[in-house]
Amino acid sequence: MGIGLKASEYMSETLFNPVDYAVPAFILLIILEMLWVRHYAPEKYEPRDTLTSLALGTGSTVAGALFGGTMLAIAMWGYDYRITTIPWTWWAWIACFVLDDFFYYVFHRSAHRVRWFWAAHVNHHSSQHYNLSTALRQTWTGFFAFTFLFRLPLVFIGFDPAMILFVGAINLIYQFWIHTEAINKFPRWFEYIMNTPSHHRVHHATNPRYLDRNYAGVFIIWDRMFGTFTEEIEDEKIRYGIVRQLGTFNLLWSVFHEWAGIARDIWSAPWKHKLSYAWRPPGWSHDGSRDTSDMIRQRWLDRQHEQPAE
């Protein structure tokens, strides 16, 4: 999600940008979490990892400023072809928020299942830590992955782009606080409906049972509806990051490593397989030499079945 300069200007003409007001709270909460882990588990934060995550967040706002105008122009073009005009009423806000969250689910699921989209999204996952600073680990290259297209259906339906930007910003703010290990679980009814730290820890995990699960933004119900939900298990240690950990805090490599991988694979692959390295799932290879999430999970399941019952 990128809210750029032009998009911000446009929104501020109609509404205020809630992210501007949330940033001080983000910083304060990160400080509180650091103070909390200091005695409880100092390894939950790592200064170089934190610096990389926050630099990715700042860089994403620059990328948003550079490309936000183009994205807004596309949204305004789409709005000219809307099938109806949704009025600025209370129910429109609710509908826009819920539908936006649904399209966020679609985007997010695609971002994990199509390597081209994954190349932009991977830097949100490449930290081996899971703390509030991880939430700000946002993409610089979302524009090239066409992530903004996933919100176009809302424009065609007839929601004003300013309203979409606003609810998108609220969605982004909601997702900040769920990037923490400081909160265990909420009451069952809340965990059933809402995305929570517990559900999102599963999403960031690389344990085979958790790979590519819990794509939700705000409402976990989308995962429950579309069969991608997995509950966090109490007695299994979660490991965070990506299947092939980067092993470096290099900022630029964190941003561009998957794009470089796509370029390298397309260059070296046989002609008939070249495009597959862009649109098939991360880890796919034409000679079967690498593993996708599905392959890793299946092998893990096979091993569970092979183990003799105690």
Place this chain on the structure above:
Amino acid sequence: MTPLVITLLKLGGSILAILFLAWLARSLGLGGDVRIRSDEQARAIADEIISGFDPVGIAIDRAGMGALMRDAQGRHLLIRRHGAHFAGRLLDNHSETRLDQNFLTVGTGERTFGRVTLNLGKEAQYWASGLRHLNT
């Protein structure tokens, strides 16, 4: 103020804020000092890096900063500390090895991952020999 100036001020504020938070994390001593202290821990790390990797041979760096492992299929896994965690790579015939008495330096061919020097004591020679077989 023009929108551009406001944006630049916000950017400057963000950069100051992230530098402050990184400084705070360092001054609070966050990050810890993680080491590999046992074969059992090395096994667990190996399974985290390559799900299902079941080592039949393990050599841990004397300072616990990394380890080399081999499974029954002859695959060699190099792990090293990365911040407060560990990262690893399966070694292949592109890997470089250099033996200097008790110290074995292993390169993965991946510049950002870098070379890893392990103090393996007398085992260094044995592991160097095993890695040379990967290169033949």
